[in-house]
Amino acid sequence: MNESPLLEVEQVTKTYHLPGQDVPALRGVDLCIESPGFYAIMGPSGSGKSTLMHLCAAMDAPDTGSIRVAGTELSSLDEAGRTNFRRRGMGIVFQQFNLVPTLTALDNVALPALLDGESEASRNERAMNLLIEMGLEDRATHRPDALSGGERQRVAIARSRIFDPPVLFADEPTGNLDSISGARLLQQLRGLVDEGQTSVVMVTHEPEAAVHCDHIFVLRDGQFSEDFPVEGIDAAGVATRVQLALG
Amino acid sequence: MRPEWRLASSSRSGRPWRTALLLGTVVIATTLSVMVASGAKSAQGAVSSRLSDSIGKATARVIHPGGGRIERSVLNTVRSWPGVGIAVGRMDGSLTLERADGAKDPETKSKRRVVVTAEGIEIPNEYDVRTLRVSEGTLPSGPSEVLLDKLAAQKLDASVGTELMVRRFGKPIPLTVTGIWDRPIVGPLQNPTAFVEIGVLGEAINRRDGLGTIAIVHDEGVDVAAFVEARSSEVPEFLSLEAADLVKSGFDRRVRGGDLATLIVSVMTFLGAGFIIVTGLTTGVSERQRELAVLRSVGASRGQVFRSQIFIGLWLGIIGGLGGIPLGLALTRVVAEIYAEKLPDGMLIDWPGIVRSLIGAMTAGVFGAVYPAWLASRTSPLDGISNLARSNSRRDIKGVAIVGFLLLAVAWGTAFVERGETRYWYYIYVGLPSLLLAAFALSVPLLTAFAAFFGRPVARILGLPSDVIRGTILTTPFRHGMTAGALMLGLAILTASWAVGVAIRHDWIDRIRFADGFAIDPAGFNQEDLDAVRDLQFITDTCELNRLPVEITDQQVFGIEGIYSKNAMGIGFDPEVFFALNAIDWVEGSLKEALPALKNGTGVLVADRFQTAKGYNVGDSITLKVGRAEQGFTIVGIVSSAGLDLATQLFGVRDLYSEYAVSTVFIDRQVVADVFGNKEVHLLQANLAENVTDVEAEQLIAEAAPGVVFRSGRWILDTIDDISRTSMGIMTSVAFGALILATLATGSVVAANLRGRAFEYGVMRSMGASRSAIARIILGEAIILSITAVVMGVTLGMHFANFDRMHYAGLVGIELHPRPVLGPTVLGAATTFGMCVLASLIPLRRLLDQPPAVLVAAGRNE
Structure with missing residues (x-):
């Protein structure tokens, strides 16, 4: 595992320019996550959670400030470097799953390796191992429309891990799942972290999801207002702490 | 992978x-x-x-490029040359054949009779030079036998063994059909053909002394090119010895x-x-x-x-x-x-x-x-x-509009390129592609403008919220614009082909004043036939003309170098008689001023197309060449051509493969005889009395002068009409084919739009919008698309037509004024609209069959 801090965000701002108005999403955010683990970013709608996640995943660029992910300074990367970072430097999981509908589960998992030019045999072997790990070996040849929501999200997690990245960014990963599927998915993420395979930074607004994490950061109006460890706190406790942090 | x-x-x-x-x-x-x-x-x-x-197998030939006769003695000279293996003489002429048994056509009740283009051949030497394939029977073996092609056999209802007669002055010549030539029927202008022994043909047309062509087969190993170069000067001045390869140059x-x-x-x-x-x-x-x-x-x-x-x-x-x-x-x-x-x-x-x-x-x-x-x-x-x-920004649309106008400017750069061949090639390689790309690019901003302008009224007419159609189209202007572009192509082809086709008719053909009729003998009239035709009571005036393909050595006047020959149709005429008979317009000069120069052999008249194409004027010089004979002339008058070029081409009075003449040079007949060695009369212009019909005239002339073909001016116009109808029919089919092809694009776009807006339609349906409201939205889109496609299609079509106008003027010398033809344009516009609606029906049906809940779920990607 990389010895640099897992995630460093310094004075990051981001404003969306919409017709007739500017919408500031992040107003000078600072965040430092030193060690590997399972982290949650919570906050109300419009607080900038997803924006921060997209910036950390190099899917968008901040207006000002810097972001380092496992030692990689994102602002120093050119287009090719950012593409390569998205491919190998981190993994990302979306609320909407975002699998490619025309590819099978196996091909979806192997997709980043395919883009990287890896041979078919090698990438398929690694992808299949990840599917087995996620309990989806019998679903490998199915396309997304033949999978349940939980299965799709597990395929998405497997895809995000194909290059064994130091961190997975998860944007409301249980938002489209029923409670049982959601709980199972969170346990799997927890297991990955506990086994030291990766770290997870998850955006969520669900206290029930956040209790699986080690530490919670609360984002309010584009800035972090509080952070606290989760140990010994249940979902109700998380909800109360977040509520207090949001005033 | x-x-x-x-x-x-x-x-x-x-x-x-x-x-x-x-x-x-x-x-x-x-x-x-x-x-x-x-x-x-x-x-x-x-x-x-x-x-x-x-x-x-001929490796070379001797011809009279001006269409005159070759003395028989030349054949003997050729045969005496070392290196010549075989040399055979051939002769062309017209024969009137009829059934010896008097059989009649059951429809017309008249005798089965046909005027054929007859080829006189030396039997059996000819068969060593070329293979005449027969579909039935055998080749003629003697002077009393004839080989017919399928067309002649069909007209005579003849088969192997049928007895025929050659009608002529004097006693008819009996012939027996020995075989049917396996010659394809290749077009409406094809003449029925027959092969007979050369002496029989000479006797039948009273031309025992001359040959049309001498075909030569060299001994093996002879360098034909060197042979031709060495011996060319040994044939009389008006004749031409040429290698067989040259014969194919017209075909090439x-x-x-x-x-x-x-x-x-x-x-x-x-x-x-x-x-x-x-x-x-x-x-x-x-x-x-x-x-x-x-x-x-x-x-x-x-x-x-x-x-x-x-x-x-x-x-x-x-x-x-x-x-x-x-x-x-x-x-x-x-x-x-x-x-x-x-x-x-x-x-x-x-x-x-x-x-x-x-x-x-x-x-x-x-x-x-x-x-x-x-x-x-x-x-x-x-x-x-x-x-x-x-989403697409206005900047993108403006960008495409600028690119479109720039491409249009490049296309219109054609107008500033030197007239004629250079302009043509610029248009083919630069102008045409730029024009098409410009049209597609401009279809996007135009669609945007039309959607903004017509969207609301169309929505109101269809009983929809005012902004719904406009909004739908403006969400994806590029996609819709390109679809309108695909739709416009067919209409553009339709508009252009009709505008040009009708303009050719109005601005050129209709203005030609044909004589009442033309009597033709491709081999040249003999005196008996000439007298017989002139003596017919219903023939009021005649004018003897000969025609010869002349090469203009100064420059390529018409067409594209390498594709068209440098030849023009030379017409040998007697000026006083010709101008008395024909209502010819003098564009420049006058008969009085021109006559002395015409008569003394220093001047020629040219058709007005010379002036239109290359700007020739009275006083300019022009050099004409026939075989080795070459002479410079001064242009002493510019006149309308009286359709003689059209008439000669429609009668097939030209060498189909080696020559292609597009306009006329008028030369005094005596000058033609003296300078170019052609004394024949090929055409006899004739005015008819009012009480005789074309069919009667044709029959009476055939009776009086067997072997002479008569066609009326009206027949020429009808034939041109047929040809132009066929070619416009082909272009119309291509245009409708393009429209059908474009339907695929339209269907694709409509389907994509419907899928992309499934959520919106689902919400509308769940809020109480009827199926018909959705259908009306799609109909509204189709209307705006069609309006754009129609405006673009007609505009592009007229652009095509205008470029055609430029090329017709520069390359063919005809000034056209193309304008849209209402009927086909309206039909094309209606088809464009119909195709657009038709292409929408399948995806629309699929959308309307879905319950609102499914549409909403699909729109959310669930």
Whole structure:
């Protein structure tokens, strides 16, 4: 595992320019996550959670400030470097799953390796191992429309891990799942972290999801207002702490 | 497999219907291209076959380029030359054949009789020079036998053994049909033909002393080119000794012309297909925003996304091309079977044309994929994932408009290029492609303008909220604009072909004042025939003319160098008689001023097309050449041509393969005889009394002068009408074919729009909107698309027509004034609208069948 801090965000701002108005999403955010683990970013709608996640995943660029992910300074990367970072430097999981509908589960998992030019045999072997790990070996040849929501999200997690990245960014990963599927998915993420395979930074607004994490950061109006460890706190406790942090 | 191929492959297979539509477009385009190429090759093969039949093993020939006779003594001279293996004399003439048993045509009740173009041959020496294939019977073996072609046999209802008579002055000559020549029937202007012994023909037409051609077969090992160069000066001045290769030069020019036409048709077809692919793939990119964003978010580079789209286009090109080739060949085969009579060698495969079609298909695929690939590569990882996805900006539309106007300016640059050949080639290689690209580019801003202008009134008429149609179209202006572009092509072809076709009729043909009729003898009239025709009571005035193809050595006046010959039709005439008979317009000069120079052999008149094409004026000099005889003249008058060029061509009074004359030079007959050695009379212009009909005149002249063909001015006009109707029919079919092709693009766009807006329609339905409201929205879109396509199509068509006008003036010397023809334009516009609605029906039906809940769920990607 990389010895640099897992995630460093310094004075990051981001404003969306919409017709007739500017919408500031992040107003000078600072965040430092030193060690590997399972982290949650919570906050109300419009607080900038997803924006921060997209910036950390190099899917968008901040207006000002810097972001380092496992030692990689994102602002120093050119287009090719950012593409390569998205491919190998981190993994990302979306609320909407975002699998490619025309590819099978196996091909979806192997997709980043395919883009990287890896041979078919090698990438398929690694992808299949990840599917087995996620309990989806019998679903490998199915396309997304033949999978349940939980299965799709597990395929998405497997895809995000194909290059064994130091961190997975998860944007409301249980938002489209029923409670049982959601709980199972969170346990799997927890297991990955506990086994030291990766770290997870998850955006969520669900206290029930956040209790699986080690530490919670609360984002309010584009800035972090509080952070606290989760140990010994249940979902109700998380909800109360977040509520207090949001005033 | 490269990642891009894999992505392209999954994208294709995931949308089988869309892929099939685009593939179908390329298949159809390739099929058309292959059919045109192989069809042209087969037609050329038929002509080549006729040419080979005509030339046979001959390695050289002696002719009189001015159409005069060759003394028999020349044949003896040729035979005496060392290196000449065989030399045979041939003679052409017209014969009137009729059934000896007096059989009558059951329909007309008149005797079965036909005027044939007769070829007099030396039997049996001729058979050592060329092979005459017979479909039944045998070749003639003596002077009392005749070989008929199928057309003559058909008109006489004759078969092997039928007894015929040659009608002539004096005692008829009996002939027995020994065989039927296996000659294809290749067109409406083809004359029935017969072969007889040369002496019989000479006796029948009272021309025992002259030959038309001498065919030579050299001994093996003789250098024909060197032989021709060495011996040319030994034939009389007005004759020409030429190698057989030269005989084929006219045919080669036609092949080059045909190849160019094939190339233009193929380029147009593939451009159309390319734009349909642009539309289809752009639609796909719009639909796949989320998918592309996902690819980008998991590490696909812009280059990989770009190449994946290019590979889709390339795949469409390769597979569509490979699919279209066998289909095109199969259809050509079917056509060849249908026209087997006209294509003796059957279907000929044009391999270079096939390779060109495949390359065209691949180019169309790749070209069509470039813009969508660029769009796709611009996809950011957030597009389709974030709620802040981008849409087409006004800046994009303005950019396309600027590009469109720039391309239009490049196309119109044609008008500033030097008139004639340079302008033509600029147009073919620069102007035409720029014009088409400009039209497609401008279809986007134009659609935007029309949607803004007509959207609200159309919505109100259809009982919809005022902004719904405008909003729908303006959400995806590029996709809709390109679809309008695909739709406009067919209408443009239709508009242009009718505007030019009708203009040719009005501005050129209708203004020609033909004589009442023309009596023709391609071999030259004999005195008895001339007297017989002139003595007929209903013939009021006559004018003797001879015609000779003359080469203009100064410059290429008409057509394209290498494709058209430098020849013009020379008309030998007696000025006083001719101008008394014909109402000729003097564009420059006058008869009084011109007459002395015409008579003393220093002056000629030229048709006004010389002035239009190359700016010739009175006082300019022109050098004419026939064989080795060459002489400079001063132009002493510019006149309308009296349609003599048309008349001679329609009567087939020209050497089909080696000459192609497009306009007329008038030379005094005595000068023609003295300078170019041609004393024959080929045409007799005749005015008829009012109480005789054309049919009666034809019959009476045939009775009085067997072997002379008579055709009225009205027949010429009717024949031109037939030809122009056929060619406009072909262009109209092509236009409607293009419209049907465009339906694929329209269907694709409408389907994509409906799918993309499923959520919105689902919400509208769940809020109480009726099915008919949704259908009216689609109808409204179709109306705006059609308005744009119609305006663009008619405008582009008139652009085509205007460029045609320039080329007609510069290359053919005819000033045309094309204007839109209402009927076909309205029909084309209605078809465009109908096709647009038709293309919407299937996806609309599918949408309306879905319950609102399914539509809402689909729109949310659930």
